[in-house]
Amino acid sequence: MLIPHPLLGLRDAQEFTYLGDASLLNRPDPAEGEAAFCDYVFLRDNPAGVHRELWYHEQGDRSWLVVTRDTVTHEILGAELARDVKGAGA
Amino acid sequence: MRYSGLRLFAEALRGHRGWKPLWRDPEPQKEYDFVIVGGGHGMATAYYLAKTFGKARIAVLDKGWIGGGNIGRNTTIIRSNYLLPGNEPFYELSMKLWEGLEQEFNFNAMVSQRGIINLIHTDGQRDTYRRRGNAMLLAGADAQLLTADEVRERAPFLNFDNPRFPIKGGLMQERAGTARHDAVVWGYARGADMAGVDIIQNCEVTGFEVENGRVTGVETTRGRIGAKTVGVAVAGNSGRVMAMAGMRLPIESHVLQAFVSEGLKPTIPGVITFGAGHFYISQSDKGGLVFGGDIDGYNSYAQRGNLPTVEDVAEGGMALMPMIGRARLLRSWGGIMDMSMDGSPIIDATGIEGLYLNAGWCYGGFKATPASGYCFAHLLATGRPHEKAKAMRLDRFARGYVIDERGAGAQPNLH
Numbered sequence A: 001m002l003i004p005h006p007l008l009g010l011r012d013a014q015e016f017t018y019l020g021d022a023s024l025l026n027r028p029d030p031a032e033g034e035a036a037f038c039d040y041v042f043l044r045d046n047p048a049g050v051h052r053e054l055w056y057h058e059q060g061d062r063s064w065l066v067v068t069r070d071t072v073t074h075e076i077l078g079a080e081l082a083r084d085v086k087g088a089g090a
Numbered sequence B: 001m002r003y004s005g006l007r008l009f010a011e012a013l014r015g016h017r018g019w020k021p022l023w024r025d026p027e028p029q030k031e032y033d034f035v036i037v038g039g040g041h042g043m044a045t046a047y048y049l050a051k052t053f054g055k056a057r058i059a060v061l062d063k064g065w066i067g068g069g070n071i072g073r074n075t076t077i078i079r080s081n082y083l084l085p086g087n088e089p090f091y092e093l094s095m096k097l098w099e100g101l102e103q104e105f106n107f108n109a110m111v112s113q114r115g116i117i118n119l120i121h122t123d124g125q126r127d128t129y130r131r132r133g134n135a136m137l138l139a140g141a142d143a144q145l146l147t148a149d150e151v152r153e154r155a156p157f158l159n160f161d162n163p164r165f166p167i168k169g170g171l172m173q174e175r176a177g178t179a180r181h182d183a184v185v186w187g188y189a190r191g192a193d194m195a196g197v198d199i200i201q202n203c204e205v206t207g208f209e210v211e212n213g214r215v216t217g218v219e220t221t222r223g224r225i226g227a228k229t230v231g232v233a234v235a236g237n238s239g240r241v242m243a244m245a246g247m248r249l250p251i252e253s254h255v256l257q258a259f260v261s262e263g264l265k266p267t268i269p270g271v272i273t274f275g276a277g278h279f280y281i282s283q284s285d286k287g288g289l290v291f292g293g294d295i296d297g298y299n300s301y302a303q304r305g306n307l308p309t310v311e312d313v314a315e316g317g318m319a320l321m322p323m324i325g326r327a328r329l330l331r332s333w334g335g336i337m338d339m340s341m342d343g344s345p346i347i348d349a350t351g352i353e354g355l356y357l358n359a360g361w362c363y364g365g366f367k368a369t370p371a372s373g374y375c376f377a378h379l380l381a382t383g384r385p386h387e388k389a390k391a392m393r394l395d396r397f398a399r400g401y402v403i404d405e406r407g408a409g410a411q412p413n414l415h
């Protein structure tokens, strides 16, 4: 799989480590309580199809990306810098 | 039809014309007491539900063919060498069931207790394996710590002097081994069918019917089927199926690959795992070297993996036993794992009355097939968790009682 890094162009997915669903960017407010954190930490949508997910460019520029990928075909549909996604309110 | 040596002899004289299909191919009825979704662990569940718990009006629905899921895609290793009290007694129950399985369902599943060795490379690893071995003994399993020489006696071809991971010994479970994966599900299917269970293939569940918080049936590609109790055991498809019941699970689906070489003369004495190199291997009765490594590591429903993992596994194999470089690869394939947030399974009721879940088997659910079926059947029949599966609850994450063998936290691709 090749990931279209927004700054570096196409990079081999092997240079990255995988974290999981990009919803991990949306950590709940502490005031929302334990149940909200439990959902955040443990539960996933786990879709068969388009999935937005966090990849870390460990062997590269150390940036976090939000990659949009199809989990049924492994086709990569796009990649953004996670900080841009987060800045835009995820 | 019972199978026996005599029967085989008689059939040989008659040109094997008397064998019958192993199970019927019935049309689905309008309603059942128990509908089991998924024909892997689900088939074992239906078998025990009918045979052990004396229930009737049971159907197993599978979207494909029996044996087409992970139960026919795994590397067939059976063992009970876990550490934690939530897991080890359950897997030891499974091991005991394996030991009596072929007599129990009168089918040759080629259960072969040829032993497993987990290799040790450092003092620290020896300590953790000694601890694990003791935990196994406490749960009634067998375990034995081998010195490097004892490993050498059994497997002289290993690279003992690899500079990075020299082999210093191993943790051995003699009673572990392999079984013929598809014969296991065929045996359960035949036994379930003889006990009156309807096996319905090519029947995908596309929705659940829930009234006042109670499940009343399922929608399928072969029409609506009413059910008082529904048990879901769909492995890698758990997330997608339970989403139809409005549930989010502590599970991600990942792909695991496996490999088999051309048939060779017997060389590998049992199962050997090289955890440090992400590699494990055994040899099938046909002679093929059966091996694998880690999951690819990203969410996937594709039933096929990518080349970097192939390379990684091949490197692990070459580091452990350089002679493997002379063998030619015959096939490789992938299966979709239901990787849970703590690496351990779930056998539990759900928030919907009458709807039960069996999931989260990660890359290790084949060995669990008998106990998973047995304990799930117990839950479906009695409404109460089986003694040996009582830690495998869905709410353990919220309660803080995770069963995390690896100590990796809520990160499925690290378990």
Ligand SMILES: Cc1cc2nc3c(=O)[nH]c(=O)nc-3n(C[C@H](O)[C@H](O)[C@H](O)COP(=O)(O)OP(=O)(O)OC[C@H]3O[C@@H](n4cnc5c(N)ncnc54)[C@H](O)[C@@H]3O)c2cc1C
Pocket (backbone or CB within 6 Å): B037, B038, B039, B040, B041, B042, B061, B062, B063, B064, B065, B067, B068, B069, B070, B071, B072, B073, B074, B075, B076, B077, B078, B203, B204, B205, B206, B233, B234, B235, B236, B237, B241, B256, B257, B258, B292, B333, B334, B335, B336, B337, B361, B362, B363, B364, B365, B366, B367, B368
């Ligand atoms: C490459 C590989 C190697 C492995 N090696 C080992 C090993 O050595 N030892 C070990 O213990 N474990 C191993 N495993 C893990 C083990 O195979 C699984 O954990 C276990 O088989 C999963 O349970 P199951 O048998 O119920 O799954 P499956 O056999 O996959 O059963 C689930 C069934 O559900 C059906 N289904 C899905 N969705 C629907 C729907 N909507 N409607 C109807 N039916 C549906 C599927 O068609 C499938 O038949 C391995 C797995 C793989 C892929």
